[in-house]
Amino acid sequence: MAARKFYESFSKSLIDDVRKWGSMKQTGVSLRNMMEFCSKTTEKNLLISAQFLHKELPIRIARRAIELESLPYGLSEKPAVLKVHDWYLDSFRDLRSFPSIKTSSDELEFTKMIKMIKVRHNNVVPMMALGVQQLKKGLHPKIGYENLDEIHQFLDRFYMSRIGIRMLIGQHVALHDPNPAPNCVGYIHTKMSPLQVAKAAGEDARAICLREYGSAPEVDIYGDPNFTFPYVPTHLELMVFELVKNSLRAVQEKFMDSDKLTPPVKIIVADGIEDVTIKVSDEGGGISRSGLSKIFTYLYSTARNPLDEESDLGTADLTTTMAGYGYGLPISRLYARYFGGDLQVISMEGYGTDAYLHLSRLGDSQEPLP
Template sequence: MIRSKVVRLISQLKVDRSVLHWAERSPTSVTLRDLCQIGLDRRRRREHGVFLHRELRIRLAQRVLELESLPYRLGEQSGIRDVIEWYTGFVHLLEDSPVPHTDEQDEDFTHLLSKIFEEHSEVIQAMAFGVQDLIAELQEDYSLVQAEVDGILRRFFTARIGMRFLLQHHIESFRNRDGHSGILQIACDPEVIAQKAAKDSSMLCRAHLGQAPHIAIHHTNPGTFTYVPMHLHYMLTEVFKNSCRAVVERHADGFDDPLPFVHCHIVHGYEDVTIRISDEGGGIARAALPNIWKFMYTTSKKTPWSGRRDDFRTKPGDSACNPLQRPKQGGVLAGFGVGLTLSRLYAQYFGGDLKIMSLDGFGTDVYLHLNRLGTACEDLPQGVLYSPSMRDSSALEEVPQEQLLISADEEAFLRRERCTEEFNQLEGQASSDFYYMEDHPIASPDHETQTMK
């Protein structure tokens, strides 16, 4: 399938030769269990570096072809052309770097991955600019293609989450921090992450609106679990910002008004951790609920897009496109229309979910479901086994238009059906077979915006 797509594109597009070379190859999937062990074992880490040196070129090249072949001339929009050029440049950077067989080469390779990771942080904003240009071009007719464009963005951003996970996992494993396996924290305390996200969100809300409601954290049965703290912080920050803005806009008349609290309840279940965020911000009209998962949809009255376009290239580390950076007072509170949708993709990446229940006229409850990954990613729940984290990044399957905006539960069911046979085959492979033949590499899994809907 990949080879036939490449052959078609050769005759249609002017694609870099190196990109074509690597895009023909098949990406490989890495299990979470293997990644966790790699992060704890420095000897396996170097083997993983050899694997990444090849695998990242494949995944980046396939994303380039995917963007080049987008419908509705999306691939010709300036922001998306930028992403194509960046990804092509990353492929060349990796080609020009030696395979990391020695300690010195491994250190140099890790520095290169850090550079790619930082430059990769602008991709979301660039993609969104490209879609904004398409919206401006099509105007009312954009509604006719929105479902298909949303499906394209979901598949692209899911693959991007996977690439950034691999990058950051390898970078963090070089630091060899206690209690961590690369990017995974073995004893992640969701209360600590929630307190930090609440503080960051309150600061941002106060900077933009003059005040912010108190966010009360309730930990019903305190505990820890294995998870990616950066992902969790990003998701909670997005939800907290939504709640804070809604409460202030509904209840505040001036400054220092008495505002109803935003409540965050954390509960540890047998297989998952559930976090409920409740606010009294007025809720969302039932007719508008399906729109909240659409890219570029926002309830903010003021959009920051026009102000960001001119200085887009001059702020590569802007908090609006890098979830690893803490929100600053100069950050964006709302209006990009990607934050909640991306948060849902992060939750779904490990088989979790993000759901919203609204009581129109009163407030909103947001449920964040997170799967436990185990102390060494062993005995993984079914939701994780069939999640995007256990697959490669190809994601080029055709999805019927009527399925592009299906619920997360339906999506998970269909994903399980598609992946059962694939996973059984993967499970039967011995761990020693994973590493690294030139044409048969190993298994591999495949981080974003401090914006708010």
């Protein structure tokens, strides 16, 4: 029954093609590869990049499409997951039906097409969250969803792969920018100031806290303002935003009705030889040890769930609705790991929480390909 639902609008030859491409080997790239390869944006480089993506993207997309078909507990048949599966098959079909890329005009057409693919997949995260919500409603109450290891492992692989696909497409598309920012190679900033990015992310998180609660703790930042290293600013901003937002919420809720002075959230940036580490520190009361084991599982959240109020997430804005469906921390950790870093959270229940974001300085770790 499920198979018919899946494939009613897709030909058998396309499904066979998905199987074939899904069994091919993926090719990982590193931040350093991307930077060195794209440091000179020539027609030849753009052509080579497009030819690489023309072969690589169908492999990665086919693997995810296949995996979406056989998820445990009937997750594959949930309407939201079926929709995501269709997006992957549509994108696979678009890529496979695109002819060989031989000239600059072919490359421009291809770039237009992959840009559309990226937009098509914009809401994959909230849509998958909705699918897991749909699953959760029908599950036996005795199955605690934090214990659904298979589903958590699948989502980790799925989202890690998505980060990689979006990075490859975004990087290629950004190389066409007629007025690139200074020191930028596509998505990569070769002299990124982590302090500046952390400051901007902290201000964004504070604005959201002010909007939701009417007031917000201060955010204090410490570190060397002149220190820079190559990284992807959008990735770092997303991670720091998430950590600061969680800290602000914890402090705000702890001190809301208190006459004590509200303590600030602190961001500390340290530059080591191998890693750049960013610590986000709060005095928001901390997380219990039993709760700490759940914070990196999907759909564990202490905030109210926005999916309960929005059944159609076609237009949901991912960054602002991040609080609530429990995806912020696990996805931030995937972003950190994508370029060889990590995210750790250490908590003192009754006092506060420290989150350590480790970013690899060397830039030569390969993508972790699921």
